[in-house]
Amino acid sequence: MHGNLVTRSTDLSDVECEYYAELLSAYLDGETDAEEARDLNAHLDGCVSCRNWLDLAARVTRLARLRPAEPWPDVTDAVLGRFPEGIVPLGHG
Numbered sequence: 183m184h185g186n187l188v189t190r191s192t193d194l195s196d197v198e199c200e201y202y203a204e205l206l207s208a209y210l211d212g213e214t215d216a217e218e219a220r221d222l223n224a225h226l227d228g229c230v231s232c233r234n235w236l237d238l239a240a241r242v243t244r245l246a247r248l249r250p251a252e253p254w255p256d257v258t259d260a261v262l263g264r265f266p267e268g269i270v271p272l273g274h275g
Contacts, residue, residue, distance in 0.1 A: 199231060202229070202232050206236050209222055
């Protein structure tokens with residue numbers, strides 16, 4: 183078959199899976215309640231695509247949380263100092 187055929191096991195284009203992708207994201211952020219978690223687990227039992235998505239997203243989430251943020255210099259004064267005289271940005275005057 184030609185065109186944009188994608189198998190269910192590798193694509194989240196199914197409307198149901200789009201809903202669960204959002205729920206999986208909330209789950210990874212600790213934002214699901216018990217009922218949503220049960221619903222999600224039931225879906226994952228039968229959906230290879232969503233299980234693969236969860237595995238990948240969980241790895242990315244762990245890596246992002248494990249790496250500490252680099253210190254960044256405060257450039258507020260330098261940025262504000264570039265405004266022409268008499269012009270004050272909103273919230274700074």
